[in-house]
Amino acid sequence: xxxxxxxxLALPGLIFLARTTDVGLSTLRxxxxxxxxxxxxxxxxxxxxxxxxxxxxxxxxxLDNPLAIIAYG
Numbered sequence: 001x002x003x004x005x006x007x008x009l010a011l012p013g014l015i016f017l018a019r020t021t022d023v024g025l026s027t028l029r030x031x032x033x034x035x036x037x038x039x040x041x042x043x044x045x046x047x048x049x050x051x052x053x054x055x056x057x058x059x060x061x062x063l064d065n066p067l068a069i070i071a072y073g
Contacts, residue, residue, distance in 0.1 A: 025044050
């Protein structure tokens with residue numbers, strides 16, 4: 001069983017931080033596309049997708065934790 005501090009403090013904080021990073025990378029990717037830097041946009045999209053997939057999987061694993069769901073939103 002996981003420690004209470006991880007479930008109720010660290011996990012929601014990490015989810016929030018990862019989502020903030022994901023949204024920031026998405027913005028950079030769109031800027032790169034607009035500038036015609038397709039290879040850089042593709043690399044940014046790759047890391048954006050990895051972060052998103054990891055965060056979604058952790059959120060679904062902890063659906064019993066409302067703070068994790070709020071942190072995702």
